[in-house]
Amino acid sequence: MSSTSLQIGISGVNAARRAMEVISENIANVNTDGYSRRRVEQAVMGRLAPMPSEVPREIEAGVKITGVTRLRDGVLDNAYRSQAAGVSGAELRAEIAARAEEVMGPLDSGVQDALGAFWASWERLSAAPQDLAARQEVLSSGERLATSLRAASQQVHALSDLVVGRGGDVVRQINTYSDQLAKLNSQIGDAVFRGAAPNDLLDQRDVLLDKIARLTTVTTSQGKDGVTNVYVGSFPLVDGITAQEIVVPETGGPVWGINGYPVDLSGELAAAHEAQTVTLPGIQDSLDQIAAALRTVVNGQHAAGTDLENNAGADFFVGTTAADIQVNTTLTPSQVAAGHSSAPADNRNALLMARLGSQQLTGIGTVDGLTATLAGRLGESAAATEQMSRVLTTGLATLQDQRESHMGVNLDEELSDLVRYQRAYEASARVMQVADEMLDRLINRTGV
Amino acid sequence: MTRIPTRTAHESMQQAMEVNFSRLTDAQRQLATGKRLNKVSDAPTDALNANRLRNQEKLSNAYITAADDGAALLAAQDSALQSASTILIRVRELVTAGSSDIESGNGQQAIAAELSGLRDQLVSLANTSHDGRAVFGGFAGSAVQNTGGLVTWVGDGESIDRRVSSELTVSVNTDGRKVFGFNAGVPAGNDNVFAVINRAIAAIEADNADGARAELDNIMARQADLTNSLGSIGGRVNQIELARSQAEDDVAAFKTSRSILEDVDMGAATVDLKDAEAAYEATLAVVARMQRVSLLDFLQ
Numbered sequence: 001m002s003s004t005s006l007q008i009g010i011s012g013v014n015a016a017r018r019a020m021e022v023i024s025e026n027i028a029n030v031n032t033d034g035y036s037r038r039r040v041e042q043a044v045m046g047r048l049a050p051m052p053s054e055v056p057r058e059i060e061a062g063v064k065i066t067g068v069t070r071l072r073d074g075v076l077d078n079a080y081r082s083q084a085a086g087v088s089g090a091e092l093r094a095e096i097a098a099r100a101e102e103v104m105g106p107l108d109s110g111v112q113d114a115l116g117a118f119w120a121s122w123e124r125l126s127a128a129p130q131d132l133a134a135r136q137e138v139l140s141s142g143e144r145l146a147t148s149l150r151a152a153s154q155q156v157h158a159l160s161d162l163v164v165g166r167g168g169d170v171v172r173q174i175n176t177y178s179d180q181l182a183k184l185n186s187q188i189g190d191a192v193f194r195g196a197a198p199n200d201l202l203d204q205r206d207v208l209l210d211k212i213a214r215l216t217t218v219t220t221s222q223g224k225d226g227v228t229n230v231y232v233g234s235f236p237l238v239d240g241i242t243a244q245e246i247v248v249p250e251t252g253g254p255v256w257g258i259n260g261y262p263v264d265l266s267g268e269l270a271a272a273h274e275a276q277t278v279t280l281p282g283i284q285d286s287l288d289q290i291a292a293a294l295r296t297v298v299n300g301q302h303a304a305g306t307d308l309e310n311n312a313g314a315d316f317f318v319g320t321t322a323a324d325i326q327v328n329t330t331l332t333p334s335q336v337a338a339g340h341s342s343a344p345a346d347n348r349n350a351l352l353m354a355r356l357g358s359q360q361l362t363g364i365g366t367v368d369g370l371t372a373t374l375a376g377r378l379g380e381s382a383a384a385t386e387q388m389s390r391v392l393t394t395g396l397a398t399l400q401d402q403r404e405s406h407m408g409v410n411l412d413e414e415l416s417d418l419v420r421y422q423r424a425y426e427a428s429a430r431v432m433q434v435a436d437e438m439l440d441r442l443i444n445r446t447g448v
Numbered sequence: 449m450t451r452i453p454t455r456t457a458h459e460s461m462q463q464a465m466e467v468n469f470s471r472l473t474d475a476q477r478q479l480a481t482g483k484r485l486n487k488v489s490d491a492p493t494d495a496l497n498a499n500r501l502r503n504q505e506k507l508s509n510a511y512i513t514a515a516d517d518g519a520a521l522l523a524a525q526d527s528a529l530q531s532a533s534t535i536l537i538r539v540r541e542l543v544t545a546g547s548s549d550i551e552s553g554n555g556q557q558a559i560a561a562e563l564s565g566l567r568d569q570l571v572s573l574a575n576t577s578h579d580g581r582a583v584f585g586g587f588a589g590s591a592v593q594n595t596g597g598l599v600t601w602v603g604d605g606e607s608i609d610r611r612v613s614s615e616l617t618v619s620v621n622t623d624g625r626k627v628f629g630f631n632a633g634v635p636a637g638n639d640n641v642f643a644v645i646n647r648a649i650a651a652i653e654a655d656n657a658d659g660a661r662a663e664l665d666n667i668m669a670r671q672a673d674l675t676n677s678l679g680s681i682g683g684r685v686n687q688i689e690l691a692r693s694q695a696e697d698d699v700a701a702f703k704t705s706r707s708i709l710e711d712v713d714m715g716a717a718t719v720d721l722k723d724a725e726a727a728y729e730a731t732l733a734v735v736a737r738m739q740r741v742s743l744l745d746f747l748q
Contacts, residue, residue, distance in 0.1 A: 030454055030455060031455055037453075097489075098489070101487055101488060101489055102487070104488070106486075106487075107485060107486070107487065107488070107495060107498065107499060107710075108502065112499045112503070113499070113502060113503070115503070116499075116502065116503025116506050116507075117503075117506060119503075119506075119507070120503075120506035120507055120509070120510045123507055123510035123511070123514070123611065124510045124513050124514075126514065126610070126611060127510070127513045127514035127516075127517045127518075127610055128513075128517060128579075130579065130580055130581060339587070341587060341606075343586075343587030343588065343606075344580070344581070344587075345581045345586075345587045345608055346587045346606070347608070347609065348609070351609060351611055351617070354510075354611070372496060372499070372500070375488055375495075375496065375499065376488065376492055376496050378488065378489075379487065379488025379489045379492040379495060379496070380488075380489070380492045381489075382487070382488070382489035383488075383489040383490075383491075383492055386489065401456060401460075402450075404453050404455070404456045405450050405451045405452065405453065405456070406451070407453075408451070408452075408453020408454070408455055408456050409453055409454060409455065410451060410452065410453045410454050411454040411742065411743070411744075412454070412742065412743040413451075415743045415744065415747065416743060419747065
């Protein structure tokens with residue numbers, strides 16, 4: 001009887017100590033990313049003792065630890081992972097749109113301002129056609145406009161390089177993660193096969209799944225022996241212990257996918273791909289269109305005029321795209337064709353040049369219109385993507401809070417549990433002491 | 449009941465601090481720069497309107513420059529024609545005197561000499577230039593040429609235009625042919641004021657009173673031309689001045705509208721700053737108190 005109490009006491013002491021170890025682990029990892037709190041599962045260790053003459057009797061045998069479980073909610077994990085890609089995709093889109101907006105320059109000195117200043121300089125030249133300084137001003141404000149277009153084009157180019165790099169990073173990360181996931185699957189499979197509960201490995205895998213889910217939408221399914229399979233669309237990215245690779249063609253072309261099979265892109269992967277193949281080329285096209293339209297109307301009207309040297313106006317702008325447009329460097333102030341004759345007072349062409357901003361080009365529109373449209377489009381897109389990213393981020397943060405509410409460690413809770421198990425430990429130790437005293441009496445004092 | 453893990457509680461406090469701090473710095477930046485719009489995405493419609501207003505303001509300023517230049521050109525013409533008008537009055541007096549029988553030969557010589565002096569003065573008035581441009585000669589460098597008293601028209605009839613508003617273009621020169629009587633259809637040199645004076649001089653020198661008298665009508669016709677031209681100049685000066693003051697009003701209006709779109713409402717921004725300050729301080733106070741509370745303090 002007493003020896004049973006001693007055993008029960010030991011089991012209690014052991015259980016309490018184990019519980020306190022787990023609590024210490026929880027407290028130690030209070031700030032660890034992706035750590036899910038653990039709880040000791042314990043059960044009564046009673047058994048039925050067969051009695052020869054009677055019905056079986058239950059014998060108390062103390063407490064046993066049945067396992068240490070991770071507390072987390074798989075449903076919330078899935079919900080989080082299905083939304084994470086959308087959020088980080090929206091964030092990357094917003095980041096790219098904010099950078100893209102900058103290509104038009106500051107409000108009070110950007111492309112639109114330079115364009116307005118260019119037309120105004122012709123207007124001023126029309127009031128002083130004999131003035132070489134006014135002619136020089138037309139040339140310099142034309143160069144300022146061309147410079148701002150070239151700067152815009154360069155910025156789009158730089159942004160494009162950045163986005164290509166970012167897309168490559170995303171793909172490399174996905175591939176690294178899928179590789180690590182396959183390795184973890186293998187380790188977890190081994191552990192589960194041996195009957196162990198690889199909580200730390202499971203945590204690591206959940207962290208990786210969270211990370212990969214931010215880059216592109218993945219779905220998961222549980223395989224044998226605790227293995228998790230990961231799919232992008234319907235293609236397996238991690239199949240048991242083998243990982244596949246996302247591949248980007250050398251040219252960064254449109255077919256991104258697993259081993260050459262195109263998959264539905266989402267998340268940062270989609271944002272980078274979209275920026276690289278649609279958004280930025282679109283901006284570049286618009287800039288080129290503005291440059292081409294500007295060159296067409298200005299050169300056309302300039303050629304219709306006559307300069308002070310009695311020649312028809314030479315090309316005012318040279319270059320074919322926004323990247324290489326510039327004012328014809330051979331043009332001197334007296335070669336600005338302000339009139340329809342070489343007379344210094346003739347301002348007829350300047351009057352027409354000043355109005356070119358609103359000249360309709362068939363199927364294209366006006367230079368002023370194109371510029372305002374692009375500035376508006378970039379601004380609206382920056383505002384809209386920023387707004388979208390903020391809304392989605394808030395939604396995901398709510399989900400993350402709910403998830404944390406299940407898996408996060410609360411120090412006060414752990415401390416109170418610590419006290420609880422400390423008391424249990426003390427009480428069990430006390431049980432052992434009492435049993436010991438009883439045995440002592442029986443062995444040492446009985447019949448003395 | 450929702451469990452709040454220690455880390456979540458900490459992070460949400462941190463986030464609250466960050467949010468309120470960024471609100472505070474935003475409010476400070478707005479007050480410091482005075483700008484509400486820094487990029488198009490801050491308020492796309494407003495920003496594009498502001499850009500449009502900025503460019504319209506540039507054009508209106510150019511219209512003001514054009515109006516000033518046009519007004520100066522017209523003023524030069526006005527003063528030249530006023531002088532010419534005075535000269536013609538004297539010419540008429542002299543021709544009238546020269547055609548009367550009582551003038552002696554010496555007197556007639558003096559009249560003829562003065563007339564030819566006046567003619568040369570008229571020539572230089574006809575070639576009045578402003579900023580290097582002959583104001584009566586169109587695009588040409590000069591309007592008339594005086595070759596030993598024979599005056600010929602060398603200008604062209606081009607109109608010099610100044611755009612003084614987006615809708616209004618005003619001609620700011622005067623065709624010298626209309627002023628000085630180089631009329632189309634009349635054999636060259638017959639009708640112009642210089643030829644008229646030359647004929648009067650010749651008649652007076654030849655003691656041809658009738659001949660001199662005959663030119664009086666022509667002189668009066670030229671005086672009428674001058675008056676007409678002066679009237680036309682006056683009308684255009686008025687037009688330009690009106691347009692100029694309109695353009696100045698426009699510039700002011702564009703500036704005001706743009707300021708409404710772009711600039712911070714200082715009163716509201718100051719209130720925002722106070723709000724943000726109060727919110728930030730409150731957050732700091734709460735965080736400080738929350739972080740002091742722990743079960744550890746109560747466990748012995």
